[in-house]
Structure formats: structure tokens, C-alpha cells
Amino acid sequence: MSFQSPTYQLSGTHLVHGDRGPGTEVAPSVSVTSPFRIVSHGDPKGHGAMDPEKHIYSRYSQDVTSRVEQILSKVNHGYAVTYASGLAAVFSALVHFKPKRIAISRGYTGCHGAISTYTKGRFADTPIVGLDDEFQEGDLCWLESPLHPTGESRNIQYYADKIHAVGGKLLVDSTLGPPPLQYPFKWGADCVLHSGIKYFAGHSDLFCGILIVRTEDERKQLWHDRAHMGNIMGSMDSWLLIRSLRTMHLRVSRQSGKWHGTPIVPEGQEYDGIPGGVITKVWHSSLQETDGDGFNPSVQMEGGFNAYFSLLLSKEEYAEKLPHSLEHFHVPATSLGGVESLAQQYIRVDPKENPLLVSLSIGVEEVEDLKNDLRRALVEISKGV
CATH class of the missing domain: 3.40.640.10 (Type I PLP-dependent aspartate aminotransferase-like (Major domain))
Structure with a gap:
């Protein structure tokens, strides 16, 4: 061949x-x-x-x-x-x-x-x-x-x-x-x-x-x-x-087309039901800015952005609770890429990582169900529920 x-x-x-x-x-x-x-x-x-x-x-x-x-x-x-x-x-x-x-x-x-x-x-x-x-x-x-x-x-x-x-x-x-x-x-x-x-x-x-x-x-x-x-x-x-x-072409396209980051909401404010001050940073290829060498991730990722990204939460307590407060995300996300969405406080995978970091792997569920689930869980942990 x-x-x-x-x-x-x-x-x-x-x-x-x-x-x-x-x-x-x-x-x-x-x-x-x-x-x-x-x-x-x-x-x-x-x-x-x-x-x-x-x-x-x-x-x-x-x-x-x-x-x-x-x-x-x-x-x-x-x-x-x-x-x-x-x-x-x-x-x-x-x-x-x-x-x-x-x-x-x-x-x-x-x-x-x-x-x-x-x-x-x-x-x-x-x-x-x-x-x-x-x-x-x-x-x-x-x-x-x-x-x-x-x-x-x-x-x-x-x-x-x-x-x-x-x-x-x-x-x-x-x-x-x-x-x-x-x-x-x-x-x-x-x-x-x-x-x-x-x-x-x-x-x-x-x-x-x-x-x-x-x-x-x-x-x-x-x-x-x-x-x-x-x-x-x-x-x-x-x-x-x-x-x-x-079915790989169907799965990957569906997973990668779902998410392009989560908005950072300042403390004391609210956006689309997401309470402010809980998420302080979001990492994802789609959120990278073109660097001084002209690297644009969207050119290299020509078929769509990855279905895996991470959130930095403001408190370790939030990072510990978020994965277990979600209904449509399985815990842990030790492996990923499957049809089911997964969530993990990443320090449980790598002890050297930031304890505030939570990684999310997106599956093939309905995107609005995942967003609603994440929105609800963020509200709950912010209120200490």
C-alpha cells in the first residue's frame, strides 16, 4: 500500500x-x-x-x-x-x-x-x-x-x-x-x-x-x-x-464538536447560571492564542478541537467535590475517550499536579444535558450542598 x-x-x-x-x-x-x-x-x-x-x-x-x-x-x-x-x-x-x-x-x-x-x-x-x-x-x-x-x-x-x-x-x-x-x-x-x-x-x-x-x-x-x-x-x-x-468517525466528530471552553465568571457575578468565582481558568486548544512564532492550534487541529480539557477551580474543596457532584460524568477519568463523559480531580492520577485542577473528557451524550449537569454541580458546590 x-x-x-x-x-x-x-x-x-x-x-x-x-x-x-x-x-x-x-x-x-x-x-x-x-x-x-x-x-x-x-x-x-x-x-x-x-x-x-x-x-x-x-x-x-x-x-x-x-x-x-x-x-x-x-x-x-x-x-x-x-x-x-x-x-x-x-x-x-x-x-x-x-x-x-x-x-x-x-x-x-x-x-x-x-x-x-x-x-x-x-x-x-x-x-x-x-x-x-x-x-x-x-x-x-x-x-x-x-x-x-x-x-x-x-x-x-x-x-x-x-x-x-x-x-x-x-x-x-x-x-x-x-x-x-x-x-x-x-x-x-x-x-x-x-x-x-x-x-x-x-x-x-x-x-x-x-x-x-x-x-x-x-x-x-x-x-x-x-x-x-x-x-x-x-x-x-x-x-x-x-x-x-x-464508528470512530461518528464518535470523534460528535465528541470534539461539543465543547469550546467554559466561561470564566468573576466572583459576585453569574453567567448562564454558572456562579462566579468557582472556575478561575480553563485550558483547551480552542482557547490558546496564536503565539509569537505564529502557531495557530486551529490549523494543526484541522479536523476539530479535542474533546478533553481542564478547569482550574478556586478551592481544593471544589475540585474534590465537582466530579462526584456530576450525574452524567463518570468518576474517575483515569482513562478517557469513550462514549461516556468522565471527570477527575487530576491529582489523583498525577500527584505532582495542581490539586485545584479537574479534567473533563466529553462523550457522546447530548451536549445540553452535559452543560446543565455541569451548571447544576457548580451551583451546588458553590453553596456547599
């Missing part, structure tokens, strides 16, 4: 029909076998091929995993490999790139934990530097955009130019900006990471990590590493992911 000069859009046709291969099944069966009978004319080096006669062992490939990777490759305009979890994909990326140093600032706490685990297994030190530090040859720039927990965008093109100038590589964790919202390859990424449990899966019922690279040769390298690391995604999770991908 070729990805030269791609049209960057999320095709519902590819999501529904992108895995069509041998056989007559419309909905793929769950594959539970570990080994396969080897046929005389088969090819045990099929590298995850769709042809059932090329499968020899599920740790290498099997129908349902190969089908889901075919879809993911098409909709991400690259070559996708799936893993047992998002953090398994993080670790695999580190093994693949073997960075001399890792440049990273803030972001999902789980990625920092996986990086720490990776560096413990190295005989040579792997220094961690900041994104604003000077880069060197052999560095891996680890850029998360949009960013946990604020939902703000980072300038992918800027960091691509910066790291490529010294011969390094750029990995973009685009979990909070899935297709059709954002396409990191368009802005210079060398590798794209997704925690598949979130928007690709969308139903909070599976584990999956995804790495997408630019070439088939890179995919084969990742495939060989995965076969020997043993971190392939399970058959049931692969089957659930195929089911979920059929």
Missing part, C-alpha cells in the same frame, strides 16, 4: 471496509487459536499478512490483528503496529529508536513511568532533557499534543524542525488528537503513538497501544521486535477494536 501525497481525512469507508480480505465474513470472527497448521505453500515470514495461510503462531500474526492493523494504517496514513497496551507501545518505541537522550516535558504520567523503566534496563545512562533545551544528534523528542491534563496543543512543526536539524527523531503522542482532528505526519513527525483504549476503541473495554511509522521497512522492524518482546495485542481486544473502528 502506498501513502504518497495522502489526503489527510478520516474516511468512514476505510473504517468500515479497510480490512476486507480473504473469506466471506462481514463481521470478523473472534480468533482464539495460538498455533496454526502450516501448509506446504505457506509463508511463515508473512509479517502480519492478511492471507490466513501465512499465519503460523498468534504471537506473530493472526487474522483479526492483521485486519485491525490494515485499517489503522489506512486511516493514519502510515504503517501501523498494535500492542497489548499503550505503555507497551511506549516501551517498544524506545527500544526501536534507542535514543541517546530523551527530550520530554510534562504529559501523561504513564509515559514518564515507562521511560523510567526503560532507562533502568540500560547499561548506559539515558539522560532526560526538556523540550526547550538544546537538542543533540541521537536525541528523541517525545512530544505530546494535545497535552495531558490541560488539552493544550503544541507546535509539532516547530519541534520537528528543531530535532531534525540535529539528526534526531520526533515521536508525537497524538492520543488526545486522533483522526480526523490531527495528522502529525503532516507536520513532520517520524512516529505517531496512540493509546488505543481511548478514541480508537471508544468504549472503555479493551487495552491497545498503536505505533504508526512512515515506511514498510520501519513497520517490519517494529513487527520483529514485538514478536520477541511478546507484547502483541490479544485476539479479543483486536476483535473489539475492529468493532469500535467502524
Whole structure:
């Protein structure tokens, strides 16, 4: 398959029909076998091929995993490999790139934990530097955009130019900006990471990590590493992911089109039923102003803004109570991106975060119901109810 000069859009046709291969099944069966009978004319080096006669062992490939990777490759305009979890994909990326140093600032706490685990297994030190530090040859720039927990965008093109100038590589964790919202390859990424449990899966019922690279040769390298690391995604999770991908374009567009920030209301005033002095700041890509380098998040987030953002409340008591005062938001939002809206005092995920910060992940519920729920809860906590 070729990805030269791609049209960057999320095709519902590819999501529904992108895995069509041998056989007559419309909905793929769950594959539970570990080994396969080897046929005389088969090819045990099929590298995850769709042809059932090329499968020899599920740790290498099997129908349902190969089908889901075919879809993911098409909709991400690259070559996708799936893993047992998002953090398994993080670790695999580190093994693949073997960075001399890792440049990273803030972001999902789980990625920092996986990086720490990776560096413990190295005989040579792997220094961690900041994104604003000077880069060197052999560095891996680890850029998360949009960013946990604020939902703000980072300038992918800027960091691509910066790291490529010294011969390094750029990995973009685009979990909070899935297709059709954002396409990191368009802005210079060398590798794209997704925690598949979130928007690709969308139903909070599976584990999956995804790495997408630019070439088939890179995919084969990742495939060989995965076969020997043993971190392939399970058959049931692969089957659930195929089911979920059929409606991804409908879910993500609905989720991202719902929210563009919550107004800051001064203390002593009220706006649209929201009491003043409770929310002091709102973070979201749509609220970022164009910076001095001309970065405009709406250009990078060409398919719509992310469905995840954060509120800064004026009192820790408010931040503790708000998630539990909501009726249409589940608690906690440890994971996100599903059809249900979630809320979380983020310090419960990352002890280093501000205890006043509450993150919200928007689902597919009716937007007015969510707004009314949030409005009611803010009134209640402001009155000490």
C-alpha cells in the first residue's frame, strides 16, 4: 500500500471496509487459536499478512490483528503496529529508536513511568532533557499534543524542525488528537503513538497501544521486535477494536464538536447560571492564542478541537467535590475517550499536579444535558450542598 501525497481525512469507508480480505465474513470472527497448521505453500515470514495461510503462531500474526492493523494504517496514513497496551507501545518505541537522550516535558504520567523503566534496563545512562533545551544528534523528542491534563496543543512543526536539524527523531503522542482532528505526519513527525483504549476503541473495554511509522521497512522492524518482546495485542481486544473502528468517525466528530471552553465568571457575578468565582481558568486548544512564532492550534487541529480539557477551580474543596457532584460524568477519568463523559480531580492520577485542577473528557451524550449537569454541580458546590 502506498501513502504518497495522502489526503489527510478520516474516511468512514476505510473504517468500515479497510480490512476486507480473504473469506466471506462481514463481521470478523473472534480468533482464539495460538498455533496454526502450516501448509506446504505457506509463508511463515508473512509479517502480519492478511492471507490466513501465512499465519503460523498468534504471537506473530493472526487474522483479526492483521485486519485491525490494515485499517489503522489506512486511516493514519502510515504503517501501523498494535500492542497489548499503550505503555507497551511506549516501551517498544524506545527500544526501536534507542535514543541517546530523551527530550520530554510534562504529559501523561504513564509515559514518564515507562521511560523510567526503560532507562533502568540500560547499561548506559539515558539522560532526560526538556523540550526547550538544546537538542543533540541521537536525541528523541517525545512530544505530546494535545497535552495531558490541560488539552493544550503544541507546535509539532516547530519541534520537528528543531530535532531534525540535529539528526534526531520526533515521536508525537497524538492520543488526545486522533483522526480526523490531527495528522502529525503532516507536520513532520517520524512516529505517531496512540493509546488505543481511548478514541480508537471508544468504549472503555479493551487495552491497545498503536505505533504508526512512515515506511514498510520501519513497520517490519517494529513487527520483529514485538514478536520477541511478546507484547502483541490479544485476539479479543483486536476483535473489539475492529468493532469500535467502524464508528470512530461518528464518535470523534460528535465528541470534539461539543465543547469550546467554559466561561470564566468573576466572583459576585453569574453567567448562564454558572456562579462566579468557582472556575478561575480553563485550558483547551480552542482557547490558546496564536503565539509569537505564529502557531495557530486551529490549523494543526484541522479536523476539530479535542474533546478533553481542564478547569482550574478556586478551592481544593471544589475540585474534590465537582466530579462526584456530576450525574452524567463518570468518576474517575483515569482513562478517557469513550462514549461516556468522565471527570477527575487530576491529582489523583498525577500527584505532582495542581490539586485545584479537574479534567473533563466529553462523550457522546447530548451536549445540553452535559452543560446543565455541569451548571447544576457548580451551583451546588458553590453553596456547599
